[in-house]
Structure formats: C-alpha cells, structure tokens
Amino acid sequence: EAGVAQSPRYKIIEKRQSVAFWCNPISGHATLYWYQQILGQGPKLLIQFQNNGVVDDSQLPKDRFSAERLKGVDSTLKIQPAKLEDSAVYLCASSLYPEDSYNEQFFGPGTRLTVL
C-alpha cells in the first residue's frame, strides 16, 4: 500500500514570496491533516479536512495560509506571503473515517521550507 506522498521535499524561498505544498493521502483515507513542525518542537495542527470539507482550521494563520482539498483527495497548502517564522517542516497525514475509531494517522515525509 502506497503511503502519504508529499512534494516538494525541500523548498527555499525569500520572505514575502509565495509557496505551495502538495499532499496525496493514502487511497481511501477521508481525513487529511496538515501539521507544521518548527525545529525543536512537535508537530502542530494547521488544518483538518474531512473529505473536501474543513473540520478544524482554528490554528491556521488565515491572513497568509490557505489550504484546499477540492475533490476530497489531494490537498494543497499555500503560504502567501511567507515570513521568516514560517520556516518549518510541513507534514501531511491521513486516516480512515468513520470506520476506524482508533485515529491512527499515517504521515508523509514532509516538506522542509526555509524562508530567507
């Protein structure tokens, strides 16, 4: 079974530029999460989708971050404009819903963003 795919793996941009990350969850997984992991910290949820609807985006900085999952499969996370403090690894995770009540999330390899 293929895992969660993310691209690009690495991205370097200058502040005030825009950037987009892509995630393809495991086939059949209806729930998709984007987490931000700043160096030296644990991942922090940015947004959670259920199919193509947003379940929780309370911690997403909406003035600069946006995310979509138009067809309930792939998802894109965008930052516009980027700030220095956005340098982090952006992790995508997916899980089954609703049959799987154990909330096991499978994580992708992440995209490491460096903002200069």
Add this chain to the structure above:
Amino acid sequence: AQKVTQAQTEISVVEKEDVTLDCVYETRDTTYYLFWYKQPPSGELVFLIRRNSFDEQNEISGRYSWNFQKSTSSFNFTITASQVVDSAVYFCALSEAEAGNTPLVFGKGTRLSVIA
C-alpha cells in the same frame, strides 16, 4: 486544554543500555488516546503505539515497553538494550477519543542518541 510534556530534551546512552523516555499529559477528557511516534533523521513520523485511556495494562513489543499510569498522567516509553538504530526524536501525543478522527497534540519530543 490538552497538553503533552516531554521534559527530557536530549538523552545520550551507550549501546545496550536501557533508556526511559518520560511523557506527562493533561486533559479534561475522560476518554482519550495516547501515542508514541519515532522520527528518524529522514523526517517521517513512524507510529509506535496507541493506548486507550481505559486500558492501563502495560505493553511490551520486543525491546520496547510502555508504562501507562493514569494516577500520575504519565505514559513512559522504555527501550531495552538500546541500539544505534534507535537514535531518533521520539514524540508522545494525545488525542480525544471521539469516534472518527481528531488531531494529535504532540509534546516537544526527546532526541535520543545511542552511541556505539
């Protein structure tokens, strides 16, 4: 609010030593899940264990064992006879146990270095 504390930032041990990683959590929920994830240098989060709040039985899996104590809100992880391949950052995480899927709240992680 939910919170996970991993007080040990970094631990170094010599190969074949036993090592325990501490995790203390806070939640107002009576039903919740606890997790441990491993993050090797490659960056991907690897699921190790999930524990339901109603199941306080300790678990052993090969060289890994977990001690769950609700009385002290702790979920500690022990690696017996550590190996160099165990070197990684280990995260403890917590989630509500609603049916379906809820996001994970992570601790800041403990970096384990096993020296040959």
